[in-house]
Amino acid sequence: xxxxxxxxxxxxxxxxxxxPTSANPNKKQQPLRLxxxxxxxxxxxxxxxxxxxxxxxxxxxxxxxxxxxxxxxxTPSDLVIATISRSGPDFxxxxxxxxxxxxxxxxxxxxxxxxxTRPQLPPGSLVYARVTLANKHMDPExxxxxxxxxxxxxxxxxxxxxxxxxxLGFARRLLMARSKEEGKVEVLELLGEEGxxxxxAVGRNGKVWVSGASDAKGNEGVNAKTVVVVGRALQETDxxxxxxxxxxxxxxxxxxxxx
Amino acid sequence: xxxxTLPEAALGVLPRADGSxxxxxxxxxxxxxxxxxxxxQRRDEHPYEAHVDVIVRPAAGVGxxxxxxxxxxxxxxxxQIILVKNFPRSLIQVVLQVEDTPENDYVNTKLVQASLNFxxxxxxxQTSVLAxxxxxxxxxxxxxxxxxxVVPEDGAKKIVVDPSPRQxxxxxxxxxxxxxxxxxxxxxxxxxxxxxxxxxxxxxxAQKICCRPASTKEGMEMVLDEEDAGGPDMRHFLRxxxxxxxxxxxxxx
Amino acid sequence: MATTSSTxxxxxxxxxxxxxxxFAKLSPHPYLLLSLSPDESSSTRSRRTNGRAPHxxxxxxxxxxxxxxxxxxxxxxxxxxxxxxxxxxxxxxxxSIPQFRPTPSYENADDEEKARKELKEYDxxxxxxxxxxxxxxxxxxxxxxxxxxxxxxxxxxxxxHSSGLVDGRDLRVKYRPVRPPQDTEAMEEDGQEEEEEEEExxxxxxxxIDLLFVSFDGNPFDAAWAAVLAALRDTVLPAAKWDADREMxxxxxxxxxxxxxxxxHPVPCSAAVFLEKADQQHQDKxxxxxxxxxxxxxxxxxxxxxxVVVDCEGNETRVRSLEKxxxxxxxxxxxxxxxxxxxxxWKEVVKAMG
Numbered sequence: 001x002x003x004x005x006x007x008x009x010x011x012x013x014x015x016x017x018x019x020p021t022s023a024n025p026n027k028k029q030q031p032l033r034l035x036x037x038x039x040x041x042x043x044x045x046x047x048x049x050x051x052x053x054x055x056x057x058x059x060x061x062x063x064x065x066x067x068x069x070x071x072x073x074x075t076p077s078d079l080v081i082a083t084i085s086r087s088g089p090d091f092x093x094x095x096x097x098x099x100x101x102x103x104x105x106x107x108x109x110x111x112x113x114x115x116x117t118r119p120q121l122p123p124g125s126l127v128y129a130r131v132t133l134a135n136k137h138m139d140p141e142x143x144x145x146x147x148x149x150x151x152x153x154x155x156x157x158x159x160x161x162x163x164x165x166x167x168l169g170f171a172r173r174l175l176m177a178r179s180k181e182e183g184k185v186e187v188l189e190l191l192g193e194e195g196x197x198x199x200x201a202v203g204r205n206g207k208v209w210v211s212g213a214s215d216a217k218g219n220e221g222v223n224a225k226t227v228v229v230v231g232r233a234l235q236e237t238d239x240x241x242x243x244x245x246x247x248x249x250x251x252x253x254x255x256x257x258x259x
Numbered sequence: 260x261x262x263x264t265l266p267e268a269a270l271g272v273l274p275r276a277d278g279s280x281x282x283x284x285x286x287x288x289x290x291x292x293x294x295x296x297x298x299x300q301r302r303d304e305h306p307y308e309a310h311v312d313v314i315v316r317p318a319a320g321v322g323x324x325x326x327x328x329x330x331x332x333x334x335x336x337x338x339q340i341i342l343v344k345n346f347p348r349s350l351i352q353v354v355l356q357v358e359d360t361p362e363n364d365y366v367n368t369k370l371v372q373a374s375l376n377f378x379x380x381x382x383x384x385q386t387s388v389l390a391x392x393x394x395x396x397x398x399x400x401x402x403x404x405x406x407x408x409v410v411p412e413d414g415a416k417k418i419v420v421d422p423s424p425r426q427x428x429x430x431x432x433x434x435x436x437x438x439x440x441x442x443x444x445x446x447x448x449x450x451x452x453x454x455x456x457x458x459x460x461x462x463x464x465a466q467k468i469c470c471r472p473a474s475t476k477e478g479m480e481m482v483l484d485e486e487d488a489g490g491p492d493m494r495h496f497l498r499x500x501x502x503x504x505x506x507x508x509x510x511x512x
Numbered sequence: 513m514a515t516t517s518s519t520x521x522x523x524x525x526x527x528x529x530x531x532x533x534x535f536a537k538l539s540p541h542p543y544l545l546l547s548l549s550p551d552e553s554s555s556t557r558s559r560r561t562n563g564r565a566p567h568x569x570x571x572x573x574x575x576x577x578x579x580x581x582x583x584x585x586x587x588x589x590x591x592x593x594x595x596x597x598x599x600x601x602x603x604x605x606x607x608s609i610p611q612f613r614p615t616p617s618y619e620n621a622d623d624e625e626k627a628r629k630e631l632k633e634y635d636x637x638x639x640x641x642x643x644x645x646x647x648x649x650x651x652x653x654x655x656x657x658x659x660x661x662x663x664x665x666x667x668x669x670x671x672x673h674s675s676g677l678v679d680g681r682d683l684r685v686k687y688r689p690v691r692p693p694q695d696t697e698a699m700e701e702d703g704q705e706e707e708e709e710e711e712e713x714x715x716x717x718x719x720x721i722d723l724l725f726v727s728f729d730g731n732p733f734d735a736a737w738a739a740v741l742a743a744l745r746d747t748v749l750p751a752a753k754w755d756a757d758r759e760m761x762x763x764x765x766x767x768x769x770x771x772x773x774x775x776x777h778p779v780p781c782s783a784a785v786f787l788e789k790a791d792q793q794h795q796d797k798x799x800x801x802x803x804x805x806x807x808x809x810x811x812x813x814x815x816x817x818x819x820v821v822v823d824c825e826g827n828e829t830r831v832r833s834l835e836k837x838x839x840x841x842x843x844x845x846x847x848x849x850x851x852x853x854x855x856x857x858w859k860e861v862v863k864a865m866g
Contacts, residue, residue: 007502010398010401011400012440037397039342052509053512067395069278071395099297100297136345136347169509183511241508241510335837336837441840444844444847445837447836447837448836449835450674455831455848
């Protein structure tokens with residue numbers, strides 16, 4: 001990964017050499033894919049809209065701007081943690097981030113839900129959901145079931161536990177398939193190695209849900225201490241921008257304090 | 260040349276806001292917070308674009324008519340550089356708190372604040388741009404502003420960048436100009452007594468400060484430029500401030 | 513069909529043609545755009561919806577002295593924007609100015625400069641702008657002053673001070689102490705002071721400049737400032753004397769009042785920039801029109817506005833204020849050209865002022 005990662009500011013001119021072009025003419029040409037932080041001004045200008053590092057992946061013919069922020073803008077197929085704020089006749093109204101318009105969550109978009117068996121969620125309950133519709137002119141829509149398979153795939157109401165706020169960039173790192181290698185986040189693995197049993201769910205909207213795991217007897221005794229330690233570890237790693245080595249130290253320290 | 264200190268800035272100083280910045284230059288210190296896009300109040304809601312709400316809080320007392328005027332100037336300028344069409348029906352709120360000013364707002368125990376204060380405008384403008392960048396609000400371009408005064412000196416006229424309150428008092432004309440990073444004139448406010456020719460000179464000075472071309476080779480050339488224009492290089496300043504923010508954010512990369 | 517449609521909708525068949533007012537209400541932007549860019553083929557010139565050419569301002573009418581109770585007044589009409597301005601002087605004895613410091617005139621040679629500072633320090637010019645309920649639909653009764661009203665009064669206030677329109681010396685009420693009677697005891701006391709008694713300022717006139725928009729159809733600042741200028745030129749302050757015995761200022765009607773010394777003729781000229789595309793962002797993409805003296809409809813459709821205040825009394829045009837905001841179309845060249853337009857407007861307004 002020795003590619004150049006220049007800093008771009010909104011309105012900067014991106015040198016044409018950095019815009020990936022299909023090098024192989026024999027291959028079927030893939031359209032250029034623009035990720036977050038870039039906009040296309042017809043006919044052929046690509047202009048950054050935020051300050052960050054310009055990342056280009058030539059073999060995928062895609063480019064985006066890597067940056068960190070804290071206000072979530074819904075994007076389809078993002079996994080989010082939503083808080084139910086009220087229930088309507090057919091929908092729950094759920095909040096993805098404070099002071100923004102509520103997302104709608106249909107009562108029936110839970111695994112195996114019917115009019116009679118749908119989960120009753122009082123205001124304040126948490127759900128792990130996927131964004132299905134995000135349009136600047138409409139309120140976002142979310143679901144807790146895959147509409148293709150009808151399976152929950154891990155989505156659904158989150159019981160017990162606690163939600164911690166993290167930055168959007170950190171949420172992205174936690175959600176990376178290889179978060180340890182690419183995202184340089186090891187804190188969860190380290191906590192697990194220390195013998196803590198917990199579950200987490202990470203929402204792209206800058207929220208992470210932590211719950212103490214139920215023990216072998218099915219006893220749902222949530223270990224509050226564990227939850228707090230995991231949450232604190234995550235938040236400190238985020239705000240103090242800790243590297244892997246520092247994460248290790250932090251985990252040692254927190255675990256020592258807990259015992 | 261007065262001892263014009265270089266501008267200083269820190270981003271993300273307020274952990275709870277979506278974006279924030281603290282900026283100090285020429286005796287002014289301003290802190291800004293940016294929140295948004297959030298839900299707009301019914302009366303501010305625009306069906307096709309985001310409403311940009313600017314609130315200016317003075318260092319002393321509560322905001323009056325002067326602050327309303329500053330707010331309306333900033334609002335119309337920031338609306339131009341934010342991609343407001345990306346967030347219809349929403350609100351982007353910019354709150355600016357003036358912390359420190361070189362002059363005392365209380366003259367003779369009476370609060371003087373009806374007249375427009377030119378020197379504070381660049382600081383307010385710069386801080387809001389930095390806070391918007393820190394919040395990651397999508398923008399069309401960045402922008403920079405500067406204050407310039409034409410001061411009579413020994414029978415001749417001299418152009419002073421970032422004038423002090425005393426210089427503004429004796430100045431023949433005071434100007435504030437803002438340019439986008441595409442070198443377009445975004446804002447021009449002038450008062451006093453001047454000719455078109457003088458304004459032209461002022462324009463050139465301000466443009467040099469706000470949009471000096473990024474020098475590719477640092478070193479001798481840079482130093483010479485610095486002396487030539489007699490003022491801070493706002494574009495370079497913006498870039499280096501953001502560079503440290505981005506590198507810190509993406510330390511894991 | 514295409515050829516007949518331009519002559520108007522046929523009365524019988526239900527058509528999709530709107531009348532002009534309906535079109536203007538429904539989609540104001542295309543409405544203005546269409547009238548500004550007529551067909552290439554037709555001979556009609558580019559016109560605004562109000563029938564004016566882009567660089568044509570509304571004629572200005574100025575009446576002075578219409579308010580009998582004020583010391584000076586003016587009524588200004590430009591098209592449907594009507595503003596009335598009344599100037600009233602109120603006496604402010606120096607004893608009620610807490611921060612007043614008497615400075616004898618011989619101490620500082622530049623009396624004029626000092627008078628200018630007095631204006632600012634003691635706040636002797638108090639402009640206030642009210643947008644009357646009903647002068648335009650957007651102004652509702654019983655609400656606090658709108659941002660527009662506050663912005664306007666700040667702009668008027670700033671320009672009043674920065675242009676030095678009013679000579680602060682006119683607003684002083686002075687008193688030259690009479691030499692004490694030739695009393696022997698008093699003579700001994702005053703013996704040391706050989707020089708003549710200095711005039712001292714006993715009170716100031718505070719000018720309350722109240723502006724009321726009777727009708728509002730865009731371009732409020734130009735009309736407001738023209739009204740302020742005309743009203744101040746019309747202002748006659750009554751003769752006022754300090755009565756040492758009663759220790760108060762007495763105004764007399766026997767003596768003729770004095771007219772204010774108004775320096776210069778600064779006249780503002782405003783314009784708005786109308787863009788072809790509502791979300792147009794670069795100058796080189798799409799056309800734009802600079803609409804002089806915009807009306808209310810045009811103001812709602814334009815983002816970028818410019819106001820230049822010029823004074824062409826001397827041989828060289830002096831710019832007294834320049835305000836441009838809300839867009840990036842107007843660059844250096846266009847602003848320079850606009851000063852020329854403002855010079856033309858200056859002549860019209862000064863002529864109307866008489």
